[in-house]
Amino acid sequence: MTTQTQPMVLLKGIRKHFGSHEVLKGIDLTVERGKIVSIIGPSGSGKSTLLRSINMLEPPNAGEIWLNGELVNQPLTGRAYETHINAVRQKMGKVFQQFNLFPHLTALQNLTIGPIKLKGVSPAEAKVQAMELLAKVGLADKADAYPARLSGGQKQRVAIARALAMRPQVMLFDEATSALDPELVDEVNLVMKQLAAEQMTMLIVTHEMNFAAEVSDWVLFMEDGLVVEQGPPEQVLKNPVMARTQSFLRKHLAS
Amino acid sequence: MMLDFSVVPPYAGVLLNGLLWTLLITALATTIATVCGILFALILLYAPLVLRWPVRFICFLIMGTPLLLQLFLVYYGLSQVGVNLPAFWTGVAALGLHYAVYNAQIMRTAILGVDPGQTEASRALGFGRLATLRHFILPQALLVATPQLGNNTLILLKDTALLSVIGITELVLSSQLSISRTFRPFEFYLTIAALYYVINLGMEWVLRRLARRLEAIK
Numbered sequence: 001m002t003t004q005t006q007p008m009v010l011l012k013g014i015r016k017h018f019g020s021h022e023v024l025k026g027i028d029l030t031v032e033r034g035k036i037v038s039i040i041g042p043s044g045s046g047k048s049t050l051l052r053s054i055n056m057l058e059p060p061n062a063g064e065i066w067l068n069g070e071l072v073n074q075p076l077t078g079r080a081y082e083t084h085i086n087a088v089r090q091k092m093g094k095v096f097q098q099f100n101l102f103p104h105l106t107a108l109q110n111l112t113i114g115p116i117k118l119k120g121v122s123p124a125e126a127k128v129q130a131m132e133l134l135a136k137v138g139l140a141d142k143a144d145a146y147p148a149r150l151s152g153g154q155k156q157r158v159a160i161a162r163a164l165a166m167r168p169q170v171m172l173f174d175e176a177t178s179a180l181d182p183e184l185v186d187e188v189n190l191v192m193k194q195l196a197a198e199q200m201t202m203l204i205v206t207h208e209m210n211f212a213a214e215v216s217d218w219v220l221f222m223e224d225g226l227v228v229e230q231g232p233p234e235q236v237l238k239n240p241v242m243a244r245t246q247s248f249l250r251k252h253l254a255s
Numbered sequence: 256m257m258l259d260f261s262v263v264p265p266y267a268g269v270l271l272n273g274l275l276w277t278l279l280i281t282a283l284a285t286t287i288a289t290v291c292g293i294l295f296a297l298i299l300l301y302a303p304l305v306l307r308w309p310v311r312f313i314c315f316l317i318m319g320t321p322l323l324l325q326l327f328l329v330y331y332g333l334s335q336v337g338v339n340l341p342a343f344w345t346g347v348a349a350l351g352l353h354y355a356v357y358n359a360q361i362m363r364t365a366i367l368g369v370d371p372g373q374t375e376a377s378r379a380l381g382f383g384r385l386a387t388l389r390h391f392i393l394p395q396a397l398l399v400a401t402p403q404l405g406n407n408t409l410i411l412l413k414d415t416a417l418l419s420v421i422g423i424t425e426l427v428l429s430s431q432l433s434i435s436r437t438f439r440p441f442e443f444y445l446t447i448a449a450l451y452y453v454i455n456l457g458m459e460w461v462l463r464r465l466a467r468r469l470e471a472i473k
Contacts, residue, residue, distance in 0.1 A: 055379055082383055090381035100376035103472045104394050113390060114380045146472045166380060 006069040008033045008170055008201040009054065014063035016049055016225075023049045024060065025225040031170070031218075033068075034199040038212035038233070041222035042248060047205045050222070051174050054203070055092045056085055067091060068169055090118055093163030097175040099155040101147040107134065107158045108143040111165040119166070126165075133161040137191050153184030157191055170201040178207060209252050213237045221245045259439070263446050266433040270443075273429025274450055280347055280415045280425060281454075285408050287351025292358025292404070293393070299363055310359075317356045323417050325349055330421045346418040354411050361403045365396035398469050405462040412454060426450060 009031040016024040023046045031037050039047040052058035054065055056073060065072035072088050074081070102110050111130035115121040121129070134140045137157040147155055156176060163171060173192065177185045189211055196202065196215045206212055212219055212233060219236040221229045221244075229242045240246050263270075298310045317325065330345045369392050377387040397404075419428035430443040437443075 057375060057379060086381045086383050088381075089379055092379075094376075094379035096372060096376065096379075098372050100370070100372040102373065102376070102391055102395075104391075104398060114382075117386065117390065118381050148472055162380075 007031055007066070008035075008068055009203065010064075010066035011050075011054070012064040012066075014050065014053055014060045014065070016046075016053055016058060016060045023225050024053065026063070027222075027225075027227060029220065029227075031201060031203060033201055035217045036196050036202045036204065036215050037218045037220060038204045038206055038216040039220045039222060040206060040209065040212060040248075041220075041228075045222040046225040047220075047222045048174055051172050051203060051205050054172060055089050055094055057094075086118075090114075090166050091169045093160075093166060093168035093171040095156070095160055095163055095171065095173045095176045097178050099147075099152070099159045099179070101150075101155055101159055101162070103147050106144050106146055107139065107150070110147070110158060110162050114162070114166050130161070130165055133164050134158070136194070137161045138187075151184060152180045153187045156180065156188045160188075160191055160195075164195075170203065171195065173202065173204045173206070175205055175207065177211075207252070209237055209249065221248065223248075258442055258445070260442050260446070262437050262439045262442050263433075266437070266443070269429050269433050270426070270446065270450070273424055273426040273447070276423060276425040276429075277412070277415050278454070280343075280350065280418060280423070281408070281412045283347045284351040284354065284411055284415070287348065288354035288358050288407065288411065289404060291352060291355035293362050293397075295355060295359035296362035296366060297388075299359060300366060313352075314356045314359065317353055322350070322353050322414055323420065325353060326417055326421055342418075342421045342423055346421055346423050350411065350414060350418065353414075354407055357407055358404055361400050361407070362396060365400035366392060368399060369395050398472065401465050401469060402462065405458070405465065409455060409458055409462075412458065413451065 007030045009029070011027055011029040014024050014027040015022070027046075027050055029037070039050065041047050049058055053060045054072070056065075059073060063073075067088060068091070070088065072085075074084055076084055101107075102113070105113060108127065108130055111133060112123065112126040115126040115129065116123055131140060131143060134143055137160060139154060139157055139161070142150060142154060142158070147158070150158065160171075160176075176192070177188050180188065185208070189208075192202070192204070192211075193215055204212070204216070216233045219230065219233045220227055221236055221240070221242070223244055229236055229240055229245045235241075236245065237249065240249060295310050295314070298306050299314075302310075326346060326349050329349045330340075330342060333340060333345070373391050373395065374387055377391045382390065415425050416427040418425055419431070422428070424432065426447045430447045433443050434440045
């Protein structure tokens with residue numbers, strides 16, 4: 001089996017519960033290399049938890065997570081688990097709703113610390129690569145600024161660049177624009193579209209139906225820890241089959 | 256009362272010697288207080304119970320009694336049971352540990368105050384637990400705690416005077432030695448008071464600069 005034929009991300013029967021509350025009730029998903037999958041659904045439907053389980057920030061209770069042919073949630077413990085999961089996470093870029101930039105580091109240092117400390121890249125080379133990425137997200141002039149001096153949109157663009165600096169195989173976006181003022185959403189969406197054009201494999205949890213329709217190859221509608229409906233965006237977002245999807249979209253498109 | 260400061264210059268060497276000891280004790284005790292303070296905070300937060308309980312007990316012992324009493328107990332008490340430690344190191348260690356306990360409480364709060372999103376971002380990049388603590392949590396906690404740690408250092412400076420009771424010729428004991436020769440207490444007391452003020456001002460200046468750097472990231 002060559003890596004070319006393997007899906008980039010493969011989820012099999014993912015289940016997660018917090019106490020007696022079941023948040024994910026068996027999710028299956030296949031994301032092929034270079035594809036973009038959007039996950040939509042009401043608050044509390046489990047879409048963020050699903051995304052968090054993929055890089056084991058929220059380890060699932062059952063099921064399998066595969067990244068490019070490698071089992072992510074291996075039954076390891078202690079040091080062996082730490083070593084394994086730290087290596088796997090380097091291959092998955094994560095973008096948070098609240099940006100979570102490191103406030104004590106400049107924008108540039110936010111990008112270089114990962115490659116330098118985790119991948120042994122020389123500081124000089126890490127800096128060159130980081131500057132390229134900052135230029136790509138349109139923030140080369142902010143390299144020496146601390147996060148406190150950046151706007152929300154700029155912070156999120158730095159955060160995306162930080163994730164990209166690790167050269168991940170897949171990018172996970174958890175409501176990347178939900179904490180932004182409306183007029184700052186576009187600049188972040190633009191960067192994400194640019195990534196999409198470069199064939200980056202992406203999983204996007206979002207509340208923006210128009211954006212999902214525009215960039216996605218596949219859309220998942222989740223509710224109550226289950227996938228209610230999935231398919232290409234033209235189908236799920238424009239002509240949904242399920243009544244629940246229809247009513248959700250009616251509310252969302254009306255607002 | 257007539258003050259005649261001309262009695263002081265002949266003892267400048269004695270006072271200068273005392274000043275140097277005071278500065279040295281402050282520097283060493285502050286180092287111990289900071290390093291052990293961070294260490295204690297980490298133990299109180301993350302270590303297994305076998306380590307946590309002894310540290311809790313040390314904190315309880317030290318917070319419950321005056322530093323002066325602790326110095327007597329450690330220095331004279333230990334010599335009673337046959338342990339003869341040099342007065343200087345006993346004093347520095349006791350002073351440092353005393354403030355380490357207070358610094359530990361400050362650091363503990365500061366570490367807990369770091370946004371959990373920082374840990375998430377670090378772990379998501381692939382940093383391990385220890386690396387996360389070292390590169391992201393501790394630096395941010397230290398920045399937040401710096402003004403309070405600095406304040407403790409200002410207080411510690413003044414408490415170095417207590418080491419005079421175990422025979423360390425820091426500023427206070429140096430002045431008393433000079434007074435015992437000249438019988439002019441106030442000239443010498445006022446002189447060393449001025450010296451304490453000068454050190455204080457210097458330290459405050461450093462702290463203000465640190466605070467300004469802190470503002471840049473807030």
